Amino acid sequence: MRRVLILLGVFLVPVAVFGALVLADRSFGLVGRGFDYVVSVELPDPDAQAKLPKVEGPVDATRPLVVIDPGHGGKDPGAGTAGTLEKDLTLALALALKDELLRGGGVRVALTRSDDSYIFLGERSAIARRLGADLFISIHADSTEVSTGAIGATVYTLSAKGSNEVAERMAARENAADSINGVAMQDYGENVGAVLVDLSQRRAQAGSEGFAALILREGRGRMPFKEAEPQSAAFAVLKAPEVPSVLFESGYINNPIDVARLTSPAGRLAFAQVIDQAIRVFFARSKGSVGGA
Numbered sequence: 001m002r003r004v005l006i007l008l009g010v011f012l013v014p015v016a017v018f019g020a021l022v023l024a025d026r027s028f029g030l031v032g033r034g035f036d037y038v039v040s041v042e043l044p045d046p047d048a049q050a051k052l053p054k055v056e057g058p059v060d061a062t063r064p065l066v067v068i069d070p071g072h073g074g075k076d077p078g079a080g081t082a083g084t085l086e087k088d089l090t091l092a093l094a095l096a097l098k099d100e101l102l103r104g105g106g107v108r109v110a111l112t113r114s115d116d117s118y119i120f121l122g123e124r125s126a127i128a129r130r131l132g133a134d135l136f137i138s139i140h141a142d143s144t145e146v147s148t149g150a151i152g153a154t155v156y157t158l159s160a161k162g163s164n165e166v167a168e169r170m171a172a173r174e175n176a177a178d179s180i181n182g183v184a185m186q187d188y189g190e191n192v193g194a195v196l197v198d199l200s201q202r203r204a205q206a207g208s209e210g211f212a213a214l215i216l217r218e219g220r221g222r223m224p225f226k227e228a229e230p231q232s233a234a235f236a237v238l239k240a241p242e243v244p245s246v247l248f249e250s251g252y253i254n255n256p257i258d259v260a261r262l263t264s265p266a267g268r269l270a271f272a273q274v275i276d277q278a279i280r281v282f283f284a285r286s287k288g289s290v291g292g293a
C-alpha cells in the first residue's frame with residue numbers, strides 16, 4: 001500500500017507542479033513570455049478584398065473602362081420564380097453588351113460576375129471603384145403584378161429619396177438582394193443618404209444623370225421604355241461615389257412580351273447596341289471636359 005502511494009506521488013507531484021505553473025502563468029504571466037496557451041484561429045483578413053475581375057479590351061489603360069454588373073446571381077435568383085430567372089437574364093444581357101463593346105473597340109470592359117456567383121451589392125460598386133471604372137451599369141429586370149400590364153425598361157440613378165413610390169419600392173426590392181445574408185435594408189438607406197452628402201459625388205452624379213438620359217435618347221424607337229425620363233431611388237448597388245452609375249431595369253420578367261424580347265438574340269442585340277451607343281456618346285462628351293478618355 002505504502003509502495004503504491006509512493007509510486008502515485010512520483011507521478012502526481014510533477015503533474016501537480018506543472019498544473020500550478022500553468023495556473024501561475026495564467027494569473028501572473030506576462031504577455032510574450034512564459035508558457036503560451038494562445039489557440040491560433042485563422043480569421044479572415046478584414047483588409048482582404050475580393051479578387052478583381054478580368055479587364056478585357058485594349059491593353060491601353062488610358063482607354064475608358066466600363067464595369068457591367070449583371071444583377072443577382074448564385075443563391076439570389078432575383079425576380080421570377082418559374083421559367084426565366086432574373087439572374088440568368090441579366091447575365092445574358094451583360095455578356096451581349098460586353099461583346100458589343102469589344103466588337104466596337106476602344107473601350108475596356110469588366111463584368112462584376114461572368115458566371116452564376118453571388119456577390120454582395122457593396123462589393124459590386126467596390127469592384128468598379130477599385131478598378132478605377134469610368135462608368136458602371138447594373139442590369140436588372142423588374143417584376144410586377146401581371147394585372148398591371150407593365151412593360152418596358154426603366155433607367156435609374158441614385159438618390160436618397162425615390163422620384164416616386166414605384167421607384168422607392170423598386171429600390172427596396174433590389175436592395176433586399178443582401179437581406180438573405182442578414183444585412184438590414186435600412187442600413188443601406190442611411191449609407192446611401194450619407195453618400196449623397198459628399199460633395200465629391202456631385203460630378204459623378206451629373207455623369208450618372210447624363211448617361212441615363214443618353215440611354216433613353218439612343219433607345220427611342222429601338223426598345224420599349226416604361227418611363228420616358230430617368231428615375232431615381234436609393235439603390236445600394238449605385239453607391240460608388242466617384243463612378244457615374246446607372247441601374248438599368250431591362251423590362252418585366254413576368255411580362256411575356258418583355259421576356260420574349262429580352263431572351264431573343266434580336267432583343268439582346270438591340271439592348272446591347274443601344275447601351276453601346278449611349279456609352280460611346282458618353283465617353284465622347286467626357287473626353288472634351290475631362291481632357292482624355
Ligand SMILES: [Zn+2]
Pocket residue numbers: 071072078079086139140141174
Ligand atoms: Zn434585380
